[in-house]
Amino acid sequence: MIALAATGITKTYGGFTALSDVSLSVEHGEIRALIGPNGAGKSTLIDALSGRNPCLGRVELMGADISRLTPGKRRRLGLSRSFQKTSIFPRMTVRAQIELAARAVDGSDGMDVLDEFDLRPLADRLAGDIGYGDQRRLDLALAMTGQPHTLLLDEPAAGLSFEESKRLAAHLRDIAARRGVTVVIVEHDMDVVFAIADTITVLQLGQVLAEGRPDDIRANPDVVRAYLGSAA
Amino acid sequence: MKNSLSWLGFAALGAVGPLAAHFIPAGMTLSLLAQATFAAIFALGIGFLIRQNGTISFGHAAFFGLPGYAVAALLPLKLMPLEVLFAAALVGTVALAFAIGLVVVRVHGIAFGMLTLAIGQGLYEAATRWRAVTGGHDGMTLRLPREVFGLPVKLLQQPHGMFVAAWIVMTLCLVAVWLFARSPWGRLTEAIRDNEERVRFLGYRTLLPRAAVFAASALLVAIAGMLSVLYNAFISPDAIHWTASGSGLIMAILGGSAVAWGPLLGGFVYFFLKHAAGAYTTHWLSIIGVALILVAVAFPNGLAGLMIRQRSRP
Numbered sequence: 186m187i188a189l190a191a192t193g194i195t196k197t198y199g200g201f202t203a204l205s206d207v208s209l210s211v212e213h214g215e216i217r218a219l220i221g222p223n224g225a226g227k228s229t230l231i232d233a234l235s236g237r238n239p240c241l242g243r244v245e246l247m248g249a250d251i252s253r254l255t256p257g258k259r260r261r262l263g264l265s266r267s268f269q270k271t272s273i274f275p276r277m278t279v280r281a282q283i284e285l286a287a288r289a290v291d292g293s294d295g296m297d298v299l300d301e302f303d304l305r306p307l308a309d310r311l312a313g314d315i316g317y318g319d320q321r322r323l324d325l326a327l328a329m330t331g332q333p334h335t336l337l338l339d340e341p342a343a344g345l346s347f348e349e350s351k352r353l354a355a356h357l358r359d360i361a362a363r364r365g366v367t368v369v370i371v372e373h374d375m376d377v378v379f380a381i382a383d384t385i386t387v388l389q390l391g392q393v394l395a396e397g398r399p400d401d402i403r404a405n406p407d408v409v410r411a412y413l414g415s416a417a
Numbered sequence: 418m419k420n421s422l423s424w425l426g427f428a429a430l431g432a433v434g435p436l437a438a439h440f441i442p443a444g445m446t447l448s449l450l451a452q453a454t455f456a457a458i459f460a461l462g463i464g465f466l467i468r469q470n471g472t473i474s475f476g477h478a479a480f481f482g483l484p485g486y487a488v489a490a491l492l493p494l495k496l497m498p499l500e501v502l503f504a505a506a507l508v509g510t511v512a513l514a515f516a517i518g519l520v521v522v523r524v525h526g527i528a529f530g531m532l533t534l535a536i537g538q539g540l541y542e543a544a545t546r547w548r549a550v551t552g553g554h555d556g557m558t559l560r561l562p563r564e565v566f567g568l569p570v571k572l573l574q575q576p577h578g579m580f581v582a583a584w585i586v587m588t589l590c591l592v593a594v595w596l597f598a599r600s601p602w603g604r605l606t607e608a609i610r611d612n613e614e615r616v617r618f619l620g621y622r623t624l625l626p627r628a629a630v631f632a633a634s635a636l637l638v639a640i641a642g643m644l645s646v647l648y649n650a651f652i653s654p655d656a657i658h659w660t661a662s663g664s665g666l667i668m669a670i671l672g673g674s675a676v677a678w679g680p681l682l683g684g685f686v687y688f689f690l691k692h693a694a695g696a697y698t699t700h701w702l703s704i705i706g707v708a709l710i711l712v713a714v715a716f717p718n719g720l721a722g723l724m725i726r727q728r729s730r731p
């Protein structure tokens with residue numbers, strides 16, 4: 186079953202085309218990695234899927250057209266996202282903002298998420314006072330409160346230590362396998378990408394350059410030339 | 418523990434006014450105290466907006482004067498009892514503020530300030546021009562019946578009675594603001610203030626809560642306006658001029674809006690500073706200005722911020 190489908194996504198900034206007729210189709214429970222050079226349009230695509238900015242094209246969640254819905258409505262339907270630039274509430278305690286996130290979607294207190302992300306020891310600290318890695322985990326925890334079935338993660342491992350990235354990758358694998366969560370993840374660390382992705386979509390200059398299984402992408406000469414270079 | 422301490426604090430605050438009034442001889446000081454209390458409630462409303470929405474209004478005096486004008490204009494028509502008229506004027510003001518809020522809270526910073534300034538000055542112009550209803554620059558005198566809310570009007574029009582009444586209303590307003598800040602609504606609006614986009618992506622609508630805060634702050638300001646009109650039995654366009662909004666803003670910033678009681682403190686300090694300076698010089702506004710600059714530079718969180726810092730030092 187297709188969990189998330191986008192067709193003909195086009196986004197222009199003034200005269201500049203950031204995304205040009207991009208289509209994407211993600212299976213339920215799949216982990217899809219979105220890779221490509223800086224400025225390829227990865228974040229713009231996440232924005233389009235989550236409803237951050239108006240754009241052309243159609244987005245479907247579990248078969249229903251959500252193109253016109255606000256970000257909040259999409260979130261309440263189970264489509265959640267995190268941000269490339271950490272987006273938390275520095276002047277609130279960790280606990281208070283998880284509670285806030287929980288109240289919006291399922292009315293729970295969200296304490297399960299605190300444990301899931303090892304945030305309970307920090308629960309009563311102000312989010313602005315905790316370490317950078319902890320803030321990144323909090324950003325993810327906000328996105329995952331209320332067990333959304335589809336996650337859009339924009340470089341969640343950016344700035345995390347090697348250990349933390351590995352734990353995050355294992356965590357994502359786990360929720361995808363165990364809870365059937367669908368994940369679209371933008372990631373620069375190819376070790377993380379090849380470790381968790383079921384499928385990879387390569388963006389370049391606002392267009393899909395290639396799409397396929399990790400092994401095929403690794404072997405694709407266009408992708409190697411445009412992006413992977415010596416990394417693969 | 419902290420909770421019951423706060424309630425004890427509110428009870429003590431509520432008692433201080435009536436007690437003090439008992440010992441202060443009726444007259445000038447009590448009358449000033451009564452008017453300072455109106456100013457403090459006014460500042461409380463403006464500080465509430467700063468704290469919950471993070472926006473600075475240059476037009477809130479409109480909501481101070483509007484219900485007074487409504488009562489003054491409708492009173493002679495004898496449509497309803499005065500109490501109902503008061504309630505209707507408050508409800509009407511809040512409804513109008515909510516409608517205005519739905520538009521103005523979409524913008525932030527300077528744009529918000531300019532929009533609220535324009536709306537406030539628009540109402541000021543209306544009050545000065547629409548002479549048949551408002552009495553123009555001369556304002557209007559209210560002919561109040563002998564009793565309101567079961568109390569003789571005379572009682573509310575002499576300093577002692579009004580000061581005690583206003584002080585109690587002020588305490589109740591402070592409790593309301595405090596309770597709001599601790600409620601889920603308070604948390605939500607503070608989250609919106611700090612990171613509106615993230616709140617939208619968490620599944621909330623953000624426009625209605627922001628407009629509701631705007632309306633609630635207008636209600637506080639309107640309550641101050643009602644007390645003032647009851648006491649003075651008089652309303653004039655001065656009450657809604659933008660300089661009145663500016664004074665309220667100065668009080669809120671002077672006191673500090675990070676804690677609920679900051680603007681109250683600012684209101685009293687400003688009011689008495691103004692009168693003390695006014696006794697020596699006609700340039701009291703520049704003295705206030707200098708004082709404000711000093712406070713803003715030395716204590717960005719206002720007098721309340723300063724006091725909290727002192728207390729939490731080892």
Ligand SMILES: Nc1ncnc2c1ncn2[C@@H]1O[C@H](COP(=O)(O)OP(=O)(O)O)[C@@H](O)[C@H]1O
Nearest residue numbers: 198201203221222223224225226227228229230
């Ligand atoms: N708000 C904006 N205004 C103008 N151009 C933008 C804006 N946001 C992104 N862009 C441009 O769109 C392109 C794609 O950006 P982005 O999606 O952030 O790339 P990526 O996430 O793949 O690094 C870039 O060239 C970027 O400069």
Ligand SMILES: [Mg+2]
Nearest residue numbers: 227228229269
């Ligand atoms: Mg990006």
